[in-house]
Every structure is written in structure tokens, then in C-alpha cells.
Amino acid sequence: MRCPCHSGELLLNCCGRYLDSANTVARTFPPTAEALMRSRFSAFALGDAGYLLRTWHSDTRPETLELDPDQKWYLLEILGTERGGPFEREGxxxxxxxxxxAANRKLRDSFTETSSFTKVGSQWLYVQALELQ
Ligand SMILES: [Zn+2]
Known part of the structure; x- marks a missing residue:
């Protein structure tokens, strides 16, 4: 199975290394803010709410997260990144x-968001949307 984040890699070699739904014994964390963003998109695509909550900063994280089963996430485009590298703490x-x-394949939409990420310990976390268009 190809990774939902459209990296062109197999899921197991891409976001599957991080997601709860592809649980591995020695869990690793995405090394960059972009990798975390991609893995969170894949979590939306695969319905992995646990991973979404776990990678959300505690200051901004909702108590619970209900994913809409009718919303099928099928394409992610990364438009830009600032910082967020392996040796940085903000991105x-x-x-x-x-x-x-899911009910009507012709109903399609997209949204563009600029998101901020921060690193706590060795783990990148999603903080919030800075701009939503
Ligand atoms: Zn991926």
C-alpha cells in the first residue's frame, strides 16, 4: 500500500513507521515538522485519531477527536516549510x-493551512493553525 501522504513510498517505509495503527515495538518519531505533518495527514486518511491526539501539543489539544467517516482524505500538497529541521525546535x-x-465521490474540496509545530523532547508536535484560507 502506498502512503496516503503521496510521498511515493510504501506506507510501511513512510508514515506507517510513526502511526498508532501500524504499531511497532520500537516506535520512532518523525524527524522533521514536515514529516510530522505528512504523518498526521496519513492519520486523517487512515482514521487514526489516537495518533492525531498524541501528536497534538497539550496546550491546544482537544479532549477528544471524532473523525468524520464521510471525509476521505486523498491528496496532500506541501506548499512550503520554514525551519522544522531535525536540529530545530520550531517549525x-x-x-x-x-x-x-465517501457517499458522493463527486463532492470534493480542499483547504490550505499554515500550521506551527514545536518539538518537546525528541518529538515534534502540532500546535495550531496560524492561517486558514
Ligand atoms: Zn507518508
Whole structure:
């Protein structure tokens, strides 16, 4: 299975290394803010709410997260990144996420968001949307 984040890699060699739904014994963390962003998109695509909550900063994380089963996330475009490298502690990623309705494949939409990320210990975490277009 190809990774939902459209890296062109197999899921197991890409975001599957991080997701709860592809649980491995020695869990690793995404090394960059962009890698975390990609893995969170894959978590949306695969319905992995546990991973989304676990990679959300505690200051901004909702108590619970209900994913809409009708929303099928099928394409992620990374439009830009600032910082967020393996040796940095803050990062910003701008992306466009595309989704369609499971009930009606013709109903498609997308949104563009600039998100901030921070590193706590060795783990990148999603903080918040800075701009939503
Ligand atoms: Zn991926």
C-alpha cells in the first residue's frame, strides 16, 4: 500500500513507521515538522485519531477527536516549510489537503493551512493553525 501522504513510498517505509495503527515495538518519531505533518495527514486518511491526539501539543489539544467517516482524505500538497529541521525546535508548514465525500465521490474540496509545530523532547508536535484560507 502506498502512503496516503503521496510521498511515493510504501506506507510501511513512510508514515506507517510513526502511526498508532501500524504499531511497532520500537516506535520512532518523525524527524522533521514536515514529516510530522505528512504523518498526521496519513492519520486523517487512515482514521487514526489516537495518533492525531498524541501528536497534538497539550496546550491546544482537544479532549477528544471524532473523525468524520464521510471525509476521505486523498491528496496532500506541501506548499512550503520554514525551519522544522531535525536540529530545530520550531517549525511552520503550509499545506493543501484535499478530501472527498465517501457517499458522493463527486463532492470534493480542499483547504490550505499554515500550521506551527514545536518539538518537546525528541518529538515534534502540532500546535495550531496560524492561517486558514
Ligand atoms: Zn507518508
Amino acid at each position: 511552520v508548514v503550509t499545506f493543501r489537503a484535499h478530501y472527498r465525500s
